[in-house]
């Protein structure tokens with residue numbers, strides 16, 4: 353068992369992360385869009401869900417093992433794709449991947465990672481790859497082919513950002529891409545010396561500021577530069593034919609991420625997807641979007657066992673995992689929960705976050721009287 357790091361829940365890790373990061377990086381990690389109603393709704397919707405525990409079930413042994421997308425897993429948990437982790441911790445993508453591998457939890461490499469997939473893949477463990485399409489589609493195909501070569505067994509195509517989100521705060525804090533130094537963000541960075549030395553200082557010693565890593569060399573840009581022509585994400589022209597084409601190209605499991613409507617879930621199955629992620633991108637895309645936990649029952653019904661259902665957005669407690677599984681999810685993905693651990697302590701912090709979620713999940717199952725995932729699935733009946 354790892355060190356508790358003085359953190360006993362995800363909120364403790366969050367507070368440590370908030371203190372360590374400059375405001376601009378913190379806001380990128382934490383914030384939603386516009387009035388942040390969606391962000392609040394994700395939590396409120398989990399909190400509004402209650403369970404009816406069963407007693408006298410003999411809960412000495414709780415078995416959380418399950419199958420995720422065709423492979424055995426210790427519990428129904430994976431780490432969601434998150435871009436720019438390298439700005440939160442030195443080589444943050446690798447720290448996330450290593451912590452996930454140590455916990456036996458799948459890790460999803462983001463298209464917007466600041467490290468090359470090759471460098472992340474050395475972590476081992478079960479790796480998935482998340483795709484945003486670059487304007488130059490040939491680039492996307494090349495990156496996806498490389499992800500398959502490196503052993504990523506599942507491709508997630510994220511669909512809930514067809515256009516860039518309205519993150520008004522980046523216009524104020526100056527942490528947009530390209531990054532522009534202004535008096536406010538300069539002072540902000542200077543007031544966070546541990547981050548400055550531990551993250552930027554180490555990059556300065558080891559070859560410079562991270563770049564958009566999953567691109568061929570000639571198209572890479574640093575986070576302080578604008579993207580090269582064609583090397584920026586553009587998906588407003590993507591449709592079901594485009595998704596079908598991606599399905600055809602990818603040899604492994606194929607998942608559509610950011611599904612909230614049952615009809616879209618049905619169509620995902622029709623084009624041959626192996627699953628969907630019920631997600632509102634953690635309240636980071638459309639502020640008016642419904643909470644994914646509220647969308648879950650309709651999607652489970654629409655999918656009707658023909659594909660896997662994964663859920664994310666707002667998971668901060670093991671009881672959230674239990675609620676989602678009880679409502680029919682095969683797996684949940686943690687986004688910010690893992691990033692809080694990363695930003696506070698690096699790899700040990702991510703391991704701590706995953707351990708907290710696991711311990712809380714086991715305790716919740718015992719309290720509910722569910723000894724296995726199969727029993728948990730019946731818990732709301």
Ligand SMILES: Cc1cc2nc3c(=O)[nH]c(=O)nc-3n(C[C@H](O)[C@H](O)[C@H](O)COP(=O)(O)O)c2cc1C
Pocket residue numbers: 380381382394432433434435436462463464465482510609631632633634635636664665666667685686687688689691
């Ligand atoms: C800082 C940050 C960066 C993210 N980057 C990506 C990304 O590159 N690709 C993607 O599909 N989703 C991305 N997401 C969304 C997550 O994959 C996930 O859907 C979301 O974080 C789940 O909500 P939660 O943070 O409440 O767990 C990001 C989320 C955060 C917080």
